Amino acid sequence: MFNTKIKSLGSRSSDARKVIDYLYTQPIIEVDKVEELIQKSNVTAYKLLANLEGLDILKEISGAQRNKLYVFKDYLDLFNSK
Numbered sequence: 001m002f003n004t005k006i007k008s009l010g011s012r013s014s015d016a017r018k019v020i021d022y023l024y025t026q027p028i029i030e031v032d033k034v035e036e037l038i039q040k041s042n043v044t045a046y047k048l049l050a051n052l053e054g055l056d057i058l059k060e061i062s063g064a065q066r067n068k069l070y071v072f073k074d075y076l077d078l079f080n081s082k
Contacts, residue, residue, distance in 0.1 A: 005055045015040070015048055020057070023072040028061075030069055 006016040015038040022037055023029060034045040049070055052058040062069040 005057060008055070009048075009051055012048055012051060015044075016052060019048065019052065020072075023075065027072040027075050028069055029058075029072070030067060 006013045006020070009016050018037045019029070019034055022033070026033075031042060031045045031049060034049060035042055038045065038048065049058060049068075053060060053070065057072070057074065058070040059073045060068050061071045
């Protein structure tokens with residue numbers, strides 16, 4: 001399902017896969033955890049989060065300027081469906 005979406009990220013697709021794999025265990029994430037998972041800078045982590053948000057995989061839920069929280073919305077929707 002997400003493979004097609006993340007392939008569009010090119011060289012970032014392997015980092016995106018690491019983040020998505022983690023999200024199946026913990027569906028809410030912040031930039032610090034992304035940095036840890038992909039072993040890259042804060043700026044790169046934020047860019048990846050923005051890419052995943054643009055692909056409609058993540059949704060920013062905190063509304064904050066800093067320390068934003070992102071939710072793996074498609075996964076959580078599986079549990080909220082009626």
